[in-house]
Amino acid sequence: MKFLFLVLTTLVLLVTSNQLPATSYAHFETHIVKMTPNGFEPQIMKLDVNSAVIFVNQDTNERWPASNTHPTHEIYPEFDPKQPIASGGSWAFKPKNAGTFKFHDHLFPHMRGTLEVTSEDGQTVIKTTKAWDTEFKDWFVYLVKKFKLLVFGNQNIPGEKFKSLTTEQQISEIQKMAENQEIDQVWRYFTQTFTGDPGSRGNIHDLAHLIGGLIYQKNGFAGLGICTPEYAFGCYHGFLDKAFQKNLDNLFLAEQSCRAISAQSGPFASCVHGIGHGIASFYQTSDLKTSILECQKLKEGQDFCFDGVLMEFSRSAPQSFYSKENPYAPCGDLEAEFGPTLGFACGRNQGTVLTTRFNFSRQQIIAVCLASPSIDFQNACIDSLGYDAARSSNDPPGIFNQCQDIQNKSLVARCARAAAGELVFQNIVGWSEKSQQVCHLLKSDYQLDCQSYIQELAKQYGR
Numbered sequence: 001m002k003f004l005f006l007v008l009t010t011l012v013l014l015v016t017s018n019q020l021p022a023t024s025y026a027h028f029e030t031h032i033v034k035m036t037p038n039g040f041e042p043q044i045m046k047l048d049v050n051s052a053v054i055f056v057n058q059d060t061n062e063r064w065p066a067s068n069t070h071p072t073h074e075i076y077p078e079f080d081p082k083q084p085i086a087s088g089g090s091w092a093f094k095p096k097n098a099g100t101f102k103f104h105d106h107l108f109p110h111m112r113g114t115l116e117v118t119s120e121d122g123q124t125v126i127k128t129t130k131a132w133d134t135e136f137k138d139w140f141v142y143l144v145k146k147f148k149l150l151v152f153g154n155q156n157i158p159g160e161k162f163k164s165l166t167t168e169q170q171i172s173e174i175q176k177m178a179e180n181q182e183i184d185q186v187w188r189y190f191t192q193t194f195t196g197d198p199g200s201r202g203n204i205h206d207l208a209h210l211i212g213g214l215i216y217q218k219n220g221f222a223g224l225g226i227c228t229p230e231y232a233f234g235c236y237h238g239f240l241d242k243a244f245q246k247n248l249d250n251l252f253l254a255e256q257s258c259r260a261i262s263a264q265s266g267p268f269a270s271c272v273h274g275i276g277h278g279i280a281s282f283y284q285t286s287d288l289k290t291s292i293l294e295c296q297k298l299k300e301g302q303d304f305c306f307d308g309v310l311m312e313f314s315r316s317a318p319q320s321f322y323s324k325e326n327p328y329a330p331c332g333d334l335e336a337e338f339g340p341t342l343g344f345a346c347g348r349n350q351g352t353v354l355t356t357r358f359n360f361s362r363q364q365i366i367a368v369c370l371a372s373p374s375i376d377f378q379n380a381c382i383d384s385l386g387y388d389a390a391r392s393s394n395d396p397p398g399i400f401n402q403c404q405d406i407q408n409k410s411l412v413a414r415c416a417r418a419a420a421g422e423l424v425f426q427n428i429v430g431w432s433e434k435s436q437q438v439c440h441l442l443k444s445d446y447q448l449d450c451q452s453y454i455q456e457l458a459k460q461y462g463r
Helices: 002-016 132-152 159-164 167-180 183-193 204-226 230-243 251-261 265-282 288-295 302-316 331-338 340-358 362-371 375-392 396-404 409-425 431-440 444-460
Strands: 028-036 039-041 044-048 051-057 065-067 090-093 099-105 112-118
Touching: 028 044, 039 112, 044 051, 159 183, 167 183, 167 204, 183 204, 204 230, 204 251, 230 265, 251 265, 265 288, 265 302, 265 444, 288 302, 288 331, 302 340, 331 340, 331 375, 340 362, 340 375, 362 375, 375 396, 375 409, 396 409, 396 431, 409 431, 409 444, 431 444
Parallel strands: 028 051, 044 112
Antiparallel strands: 028 039, 051 090, 065 099, 099 112
């Protein structure tokens, strides 16, 4: 076994150092996918069922390639090494099934790729049907679960105990709940457990993402109304990622479902924002213009869809997509080609890009906002500073002081207004008093606008 491992390791090193072409290993044609700081290279790997693929870690970090959906990998469970791959290490995978399988890095979910596996006759899709006995077994298991629920009720663990579990235990607990009770009850339990917590804390967003996917799996588009916008839209993201997993054929059905969940503009906006995330994910956050064009097909809420696309790119696009030397890229080109709505959507997310990818300080981001030649980018950029202030502090004076760093009276007011609204939107504990306190710290001529804004936002989201 040690000798075989040594032979495989040597082959990988030779192939990746370009000293030997990728030929056969152990009777299979061997393909190499490099895991680099910029993602998977190539991002799309085409092979057949008589081939193997070796994932080679050329990053300084541990990496973990696995099939979608994050974080459960249930699309192709065997496509999962079950543990991280150390820097310089590798993992070989021999696919048995033909099909198109999207995958990601479990440790860095924004890094994504696609495995296109053809059968011996060149087909990429193999249709399967359940045997009658399998269908009967599924039906019987369903009846047993319903009976247990009727007799014993929901046996969910207390919320505080759930918070203390490891991520793997939490995922297992959520899946168990989804099997034994209605899925809307699972989401209700989750939101009650994490009331007032932002989606940026810990793994909350990923868990919301998981439940959203389970909602679609169980209820289809009829279940979209179960999701709510807490936790950075995690439920919507997971739902629409699952819905758009294979194609965008149901784009208009998704839009109609968003409109059906509420006549109020707030939930509709959040839902269509989620469509934008789903579109960008479908295109592996590598084709921005095509994603934007898909948003333009919608009849309503295109600007919310644009925002979802740009937010997904800010988090998940390859590192090389953005430029430290040009902090406005790609916003200027987008606004020139598609108009001010794209400039606004891009500006709203550019602060996240500069902070997370290039370690810009808050003062540096303020400077970028103020120096922008686009008023739409500037306004959105200032709004994002307000959102960040609200997420980083629960103290109204602390929130307001962060906005005061802008040192432009009208833009300070805009920042504070956005921060107050974010407290409402995220349903932060004590949002009503805290948002009002932020508004009251403004000069009198800006207070009324701030108060009207938070009142309207509270009304839209039924707070």
